[in-house]
Amino acid sequence: MTPTRKKRALIVAALVAGIGTATAVAVVSMNENMMFFISPSDVLNEELPPDRQFRLGGLVVDDSIKHADEGLQVQFSVSDGGHQVPVVFNGILPDLFREGQGIVAHGYMRNGRFEAHEVLAKHDENYMPPEVQKALDKTGHNSGAGQ
Amino acid sequence: MIPELSHASYVWTSYSVFGVIVAWQFIQPLIRRKRLVDSMLEAEAERRAARRNQQ
Amino acid sequence: MSLLLETSRLEFHRYGQPVFRPLELDLQSGRAIVLTGPNGVGKTTLLRLLAGILAPVRGSLKHHGEIAFVGHLPAIKGDLTCRENLAYERHVGPPGLDMAEALARVGLAGLGSRPGRALSAGQKRRLGLARLLVRETPTWLLDEPYASLDDAGCSVVDELIGEHLDDGGGVVLATHQRHPRVDAQRLDNITLEFAPVRDAS
Amino acid sequence: MSLLLETSRLEFHRYGQPVFRPLELDLQSGRAIVLTGPNGVGKTTLLRLLAGILAPVRGSLKHHGEIAFVGHLPAIKGDLTCRENLAYERHVGPPGLDMAEALARVGLAGLGSRPGRALSAGQKRRLGLARLLVRETPTWLLDEPYASLDDAGCSVVDELIGEHLDDGGGVVLATHQRHPRVDAQRLDNITLEFAPVRDAS
Amino acid sequence: MIESRTHAAAALFRRDMKLAFRRLGESLLPLFFLFTVIVLIPLGVGPGPNLLSRMAPGMVWVAALLASLLALEHLFRPDLEDGTLEQWFVGERAVYARVMARLLSHWLVTGLPVIVFSPLAAEMLNLPRHALGTLIVSLVIGTPALSLLGGLAASLTLSTRGASVLLSILIFPLIVPLVIFATGAVSMAADSLDPGAHLGLLAAFTILSLTLAPIGIAAALRMNLE
């Protein structure tokens, strides 16, 4: 091999090794589930410090939404299948906010409630006309609403 | 004619943003070409004038 | 003939030692003084003293009129075009030639909008010389004006010096091999020598 | 006699135009090539191409052995002393003379611990030449090695070139007035010319 | 005589501004930084409004300080290296005027943008509205002092002689009290207290540096050219 070839081969080898390692490391850490939010179970298990702000994520529990008589305040519960956390929020909810929907809320734990100052709705990747959805509902394939 | 949509303002703004940006992509090269050609024509005119003066 | 620059027993020290022997130097209008001497003897130092950049340690220096100094460093901003570099210079003192003329005079016609950084070594020196033309200054201090110039460039320098002397200006220049090819009557030569090392007694 | 540097139809472009005419240039060991041509014709560009700093746009270039390049810019760190500047250079390739000798050879004896910034113009050039001596390199590329040097300095350059050629080295240098005073048999002259403006067909 | 002096200084100032635009990236670095801070900090801290508002004066002033420091490197060194600095002293014309012009352009690229963007920053960082005035006043009074003192430090560091390095290291701590007065004033205003005393001290500080710094800078520059 000529020196230039050798040099090129070295560079390519280094590139492959570098990119390979980077990908491997990335994939391994990705498997550890990067948390964009904290689930209700974690909240209850881990005893977060009271002044700590964090994101709470989960599904809105059916029949838990209560609007205040006046003002924008709402209360609802968020669950991850295992545990539930009550949430209070004072502000405008996103349109996708509904029972069974996946949401992420920013705020603090106070007095056993999560005081949110922002509520975001997550939605899924399914797109279909309402009629199709109704038909699906009838046959028992509920594909909508949250993750 | 114009469909009644929920979230109409968001939809229409999105579509117009698309329209405006695409139109800009169409117009900008035209403007630039016109400028380029104009400047080249001017240079050419100067050269011709110089040649005429020489004769 | 008037006096443009007077010095008496001028001295400058570095590391506690005089750089060259104490110097008397008077520049008359219409005359050029050619400084020669080996590398490191202090030609540049002397010119910078005369320009007022350095302050003499002993002796005195008097200026009569404005001074222009073109040194080893080109004093050109690489980010500015040739024209912009000159425009700045023009505003600093009483204006001389206009910029296009000055550029043409030093052989840089057509390069006015090239950034300073993209000039060749000789072109940079030429731009440095053009700085002399856009301002009216009676006294020119030139440090190796012939360095890096081709034959045509060297003749330009000779012409510029000749015209400047005709106009009643004065020139002090440092040079090595090439001496100015102007009327030899108008040239004075000063050869600098290393000052003897002085011992503290 | 062996070949140190081969080029064939070498071209370099700026602003989409070739800088000089396509060039054939072969450097044999024991020979020196002298590049001349007006300011801005591309001597520096060519030397930088030969050094490998610039990549040719067309044509090919082959090096046989190490190369040293001394350009317009001195490649000296003002914050380091002369000795430190050389020490760095010495580590870069196979070592040649030791530092004290190299400094003495170029007439800088006793200035080894002076910071680079405190050198005069000629002293800086001399330090640049000393860089050639602390390493063993068969091919020297010198851009205006005589600029800013006094007579003694110019002779030093001539001697260095002569000795280098005797040792089987090769030299390419650009210069304006002063040509190397070595055995004329060993010199080749190349005069660069501006390339004609080319039109795409 | 005086006229030619102002001409020279004005020409220098115009050229400096031109160069600043040519090197826009470097000139914008401080602003970019201010922006990053304003974006990143809430990210790290979370948007709790109370917390942010307490930090606001500090953050804005840190940005101003940073902008000033970042540009110090360019204040005199490029001119020293390309030979334009020695031209200032040829015939000794207009050195003070040029120093002042240079400092003015330094302030214009570092201090002014921070002042202009401070209302935005204050808003994003939830500074109480009634404290905004004090913030701006503190910046207007204080940032010139940053330029002046920074310029002094920069002119001293041009040389590597041990003594000047030491001196420049001594100057930086001088800047800290300045910033402390300034943020103190804004915090007081935010708490609806009277920031007058703090602002007065700040002004005294600035006036003092306005008198002393240019002389020091001119002397230090000249020393470096030897």
Place this chain on the structure above:
Amino acid sequence: MIESRTHAAAALFRRDMKLAFRRLGESLLPLFFLFTVIVLIPLGVGPGPNLLSRMAPGMVWVAALLASLLALEHLFRPDLEDGTLEQWFVGERAVYARVMARLLSHWLVTGLPVIVFSPLAAEMLNLPRHALGTLIVSLVIGTPALSLLGGLAASLTLSTRGASVLLSILIFPLIVPLVIFATGAVSMAADSLDPGAHLGLLAAFTILSLTLAPIGIAAALRMNLE
């Protein structure tokens, strides 16, 4: 062959360090800045420990970012201007090795001091003790990437005429993800959550820039010499 390459790089590295010590004033600027931030912020915020602790990761990382940015200007420009940079490419020997040596010395003057002082900063900013480890790890993993990516941006814009708004525009996309991962990791650690995934991604980011940036830098430097 390889040996001479490492020699050249080692020589460059030694020289860089020597130069950094010669210009101690400039080299210390970033540290000085870190101190100012650490002193100022608690002053402005008041001593509420919770508030401070939430800002700590962001503040320390901002200081690291800043230190890195401050020195970017000097990474290649002086060498371009005094002709030492073109010497790197003569005979094309050891360019990568030298780029790496230069980046290493950049990191030593900018990243390392921040790491060394981060425990102090963490203490003064009341970062929970158990998060200190993560902070240090994030800095150790992340600051080299700052040097690498900053170097890429600096080399790309080295000889640009003007609009080097670039340096900032180019740095922003390169560095924002990094800072987000890093501060994310520390915040999670402060919340007693596992920062492993964030740190892993940070590592991947750094490894990737370690592979790609030097090649890009070498190519960009060479083009800027034309």
Place this chain on the structure above:
Amino acid sequence: MIWKTLKIWFHKLGSAPSFYRFARVVSPWLWFGFAVTAAYGLYLALYVVPPDYQQGDSARILYIHVPAAWQAMFIYLVMTILAIIALIWRIRLTEILAMSCAPIGAALTLVCLVTGSLWGKPMWGTWWEWDARLTSMLVLLFIYIGIMGLYAAFDDRRKGARIASVLIIAGAVNIPIIHFSVEWWNTLHQGATIKLTGESSMDPSMLPPLIWMVISTKLFFGAALLDRARNELLDQDRSKKWVARQVLETSS
């Protein structure tokens, strides 16, 4: 071998005058094709397809948002390939084409960001969130702008093009990150709806406008690219004879 033939082919089309002629003839047709497909696609999108069961009519933003996002990423890929060729073989035409890609890519990235934001406000409840998909897309915009700026900052266009190419290649890492971000991270942004392998999670009745819009953005890209490349050629060769022949004669 393959590379060699490819290179020769490039050299043929790569001659400035013939490319100029090619661009002048082809670009109007591409614009026309774009106008027709876009008109039809948008008609379907606004009038024909039904609203979404969850998102209502806001889901119609999809027909702008998604094609723009895809095209912005696609342009980056094209640009990367061109940049690699330009760096290796110094073919001027590929340099010019690569540089002409950037503003178009930036425009479509901007469309994607703006429409995404407009869609996010009612659906998620926020204009902007620093989640992985959104951040990486913003990064793409900055990279595009960086490329344009870098190219413009050199007065030697070819030098600028080569330096910008380095940045293009370095920035290519971002593309897979944008695409896979929704899988790798738990983002606010939804996952993939249209899947190349396996069944898409979109009802077939909603698909046609998407397909038409995807085609139309491709045509748009081709047309805008040729226009820009043509201008760039003119600018670089303004003093050459073929320009005088081609341009001055046809336009005077």
